[in-house]
Amino acid sequence: MTVLNRRDLLRLAAGAGAASFLAACAGPGDSSSDTGATSGSGSGLSGPKEGDISFAHWRAEDKEVFEQIIGEFAKATPKITVRQDISPSNDYQSTALQKLRGGSIGDAFTAFRGAQFLAIAEAGVSTDLTGQALLQKYETSLITAGATGGKQYGVPYQLVFNTPLANTDLISKAGLNEAPKDWQGFLALADKLKSQGVAPIAWPGGDAANAGQLLNVLVVNNAPTDDALGKIETGEHKVTDDWFLTVLKQYAELRPYFQTGFTGTGSDAALALFAQGKAALLATGSFQVSGVRKLGATFPIDLLAPITTTADKARYEGVHNATFILGVNAKSSKQGAALAWLERLSDPAVAGVYANGTAQHVTVKGVEYTNPDLKALAPWLTRKTALAPRFQFTDLDIRGAVENATVQVAGGKSPEQAAEEAQKVIDQKKK
Incomplete structure (x- = not known):
């Protein structure tokens, strides 16, 4: 039963256990968890962790939060510079693969779940991340949309509700x-x-x-x-x-x-x-x-x-839906730096900055949600959703x-x- 009155919503938002409840939850209607992938190296990753890289995505509304994360990343990793290349979602859906193939845009990139992710993977543009240690940071049940053919080619970052x-x-x-x-x-x-x-x-x-x-x-x-x-x-x-x-x-x-x-x-x-x-x-x-x-x-x-x-x-x-699939471009000459950027985004503290700054739940384990809207929507993480x-x-x-x-x-x-x-x-x- 979905309770919709203001008083109950405010009570949910103020609940002392909301953040810890959200952090422990594995996903919609599923309380199971998994230890994740084992550490190691995916095939195809190469290059030093340095250089200027392009991060291609379609979420213009997330630009400011990503700039904050990029700024902190630059302080910790001064040899890597991250530039956001943002396209409207319609354009990204139709043109991303062509742009990524060139290798000059999207050293690290995102993909929509389904047709686009599969097309990019099948074109040989997605680097195999199977065995990478960063996969241990995610709820295994929520990143299956980033796998095909038994290999993990990307990591869904957002847990969203395609519900009005x-x-x-x-x-x-x-x-x-x-x-x-x-x-x-x-x-x-x-x-x-x-x-x-x-x-x-x-x-x-x-x-x-x-x-x-x-x-x-x-x-x-x-x-x-x-x-x-x-x-x-x-x-x-x-x-x-x-x-x-x-x-x-x-x-x-x-x-x-x-x-x-x-x-x-x-x-x-x-x-x-x-x-x-x-x-x-x-x-x-x-x-x-x-x-x-x-x-x-x-x-x-x-x-x-x-x-x-x-x-x-x-x-x-x-x-x-589990989407906004993070990947490393197999055509890039800066895969090491791109992987370092994905590792940064996979850190629970950094994922928390992204989640609370954008009002997006994420698939990373151990994230503390402080955003009032994320807390208010907390019950949906355990409701029966398709x-x-x-x-x-x-x-x-x-x-x-x-x-x-x-x-x-x-x-x-x-x-x-x-x-x-x-x-x-x-x-x-x-x-």
Whole structure:
């Protein structure tokens, strides 16, 4: 049960045991831990720990915190200079591999979980980190997304929740102190919010990188199996299947509850709408909490996922992801320095600076969380959440066709027509 009133949230944030509880927690719905990899050297790493290196990533909102960490790193390791090369997430998704292949950008780099990570690894751009001592610093259960073919090519750094953010002041004003337990309850909440003159849901339908985050929570309880979304790519499932048509029909039901012009709304505009208190939910995830705060929002924030089934059939309360996968570029001539930078980020104290400065949970063990929002979201670390299914796709064109169908339906197209058109694209792509 997700408690959403302000008093309970403040009590959570003030709890004396919150930081130690978070530090000990292995991950969403999982209390298990592991000793990690054994120390040693991964294949391919070479070069002295010195030089000017490029750190390529897409999180512009993290720039200041990384600069702080870089400054301290420079004092401890004066022979290494780190430069951030930051691209917008859409650009990074589409151009990072090409840039990394050249070796001049991204001596150390990040990758999105799923298609991008696999493409970079398969292209021989990711250095094998198997056996590196830094892996011992991470919760083993949370870094599997950085492995393929039995080798660890990267380390997921962030533990995020791809679950809508909720302004709990507006939710409480609507007369609700608990998250709705079923689909009808969610629609009833949306009606109450709309009657109060706010947009129930701010959705960046015009931003391909973030529009699909909503798909995660609409799929997990509708799908026949946890890997059903990925099986659309293999042909074992189709978007014309009944379960996925149910997902599309629910997008149609949400039309009245998105903000005006949602199919053309970018991520920054949706973020601003939520931060200004003009929308009750932001249909992206916890990775945007820091952005909300930077815009001056002071209201309490929780997570609230629409439960798309009846309460008795719901398997998950939300969605999580382990992403922002750190890697060393195999094409770089400064791999030793790049590895030293990753080792620095893997230190629990440094990971704590990153986590608390960006309002991002991390996969590093032993981190003390002091950020009030991280403490408030602490219960989600042990709730039943599914690993974000949209990243099961390894072909971005197929993922794009599926996600575009959801935007088309939200914009007014019939679920059946959108599904048929998307399936044609998928079938053509598979030939």
